[in-house]
Amino acid sequence: MVLVCLFFLGPAVVMGTLFKKGTAAHFVIASTVLVIVAEIILFFLVALLFGMNLVSEATGFIRDSYNLYSDIIVIPEEILEQAIYAMTQMIPVYIIIFAVYYTMVTYWIGRRLLNRSGYSFAGLPPVKEWRLRPLAVHFNDGFDNPIAGENMLHAVRILGVDLRTITSDFRECKDLKIVDLKASTPLLNNGTDIGIGAALYSVAYKEKINTIFYGQSYRTEGIRPIAWAYFDGDLVRSLHKKFGTVPLKKWSPSNAGYNLGVKEMAFYTLKGIKTFAPFYYYPYVRKDADELLKRELNWEYPGAHYYDDLYWSLITYVHRVKFNIDFRKIAYSALIRSQQMERNYALDALQDVYVLEDEKVINLCIKRLGITRAEFDAYLALPPKNFWDYPNSYSLLRLLKYPIWIASRLGFFTKIVYEKYFTLAYK
Numbered sequence: 001m002v003l004v005c006l007f008f009l010g011p012a013v014v015m016g017t018l019f020k021k022g023t024a025a026h027f028v029i030a031s032t033v034l035v036i037v038a039e040i041i042l043f044f045l046v047a048l049l050f051g052m053n054l055v056s057e058a059t060g061f062i063r064d065s066y067n068l069y070s071d072i073i074v075i076p077e078e079i080l081e082q083a084i085y086a087m088t089q090m091i092p093v094y095i096i097i098f099a100v101y102y103t104m105v106t107y108w109i110g111r112r113l114l115n116r117s118g119y120s121f122a123g124l125p126p127v128k129e130w131r132l133r134p135l136a137v138h139f140n141d142g143f144d145n146p147i148a149g150e151n152m153l154h155a156v157r158i159l160g161v162d163l164r165t166i167t168s169d170f171r172e173c174k175d176l177k178i179v180d181l182k183a184s185t186p187l188l189n190n191g192t193d194i195g196i197g198a199a200l201y202s203v204a205y206k207e208k209i210n211t212i213f214y215g216q217s218y219r220t221e222g223i224r225p226i227a228w229a230y231f232d233g234d235l236v237r238s239l240h241k242k243f244g245t246v247p248l249k250k251w252s253p254s255n256a257g258y259n260l261g262v263k264e265m266a267f268y269t270l271k272g273i274k275t276f277a278p279f280y281y282y283p284y285v286r287k288d289a290d291e292l293l294k295r296e297l298n299w300e301y302p303g304a305h306y307y308d309d310l311y312w313s314l315i316t317y318v319h320r321v322k323f324n325i326d327f328r329k330i331a332y333s334a335l336i337r338s339q340q341m342e343r344n345y346a347l348d349a350l351q352d353v354y355v356l357e358d359e360k361v362i363n364l365c366i367k368r369l370g371i372t373r374a375e376f377d378a379y380l381a382l383p384p385k386n387f388w389d390y391p392n393s394y395s396l397l398r399l400l401k402y403p404i405w406i407a408s409r410l411g412f413f414t415k416i417v418y419e420k421y422f423t424l425a426y427k
Contacts, residue, residue, distance in 0.1 A: 148308030198256035
């Protein structure tokens, strides 16, 4: 009993002191939660010093509890071991949940009692006002689908979100796309992909924002092998050096341009900028998302997945006729695994050319590149190659495999990035 009283004395003193100082509610709650978590961690360490492993004790307790009902509930030993392991790995989460729950209940009761006693303390804002303050970033490379542009404007207007548009130098953009055609690899949108990433990190750095949200979902899109989709700013530089004709603007932290190699990524990572993909932790269903977007944000379907960028019509055509690549295989496999598509439907759909291929749009893209159809066909006839045929950073990334693993666990990159580059097959 004495130990229990001592345990709760610390949070009570912290909360009471901050109440007395008139500290803001969110700071009172955060400080109290941290004190409780610190006390529990200290308790674990002290127990360990005295030869008591609380995780092992918890494992034994769970197993003993199961044994009491083993004649009623039968679980295979392998599954039981996995379940026990998962529960013990969740101990840190349980600690945080307990700390938050205890703090919120104590804060609510304490504040009400003090207010009734004649003291006045500000409370938390209403839950409906607990919102993120996002900044939307749009990278315009000159190939936007007008429908997608309207969708974006509707969304930021209805949600009241500020929009920052980064417009690339169209001469650089065209040159990088032609460079990709000359290099004869499947990575036909490397420049724009790097430009999008560079724009996000540049704005985050300039506005002192430490988290970048993005909407990729492995449940609906799968994970593309790096032979089909390799993201490397240093590769873009090496290809531009070999095939490019328009000089690229130099990098600066708040205006990265098309520069986002290992060196630049290391800079932004050390500045504490992280990425977060909320759909990795949510049962994302594309059909439901489409309906919600139409209902709430006046959204119009652009005609196909990835058709927010018209250039994907050309990319899809080149992938099919030159590389025998069809991204639908990966996306449909993901949808089948997440029970959002029937396998037979997917097999039938793959027999047809994807609707994304539109001859008029392909010709429009060729025209915007400033080349003729004959020149485009000549690039198409070049022998197929891939990123490993040119200087790139993959060898360096493999040397940094374990630091990248740690960074992915700390939230600087998503875990899927690590899986894609180091776990999946190389080719």
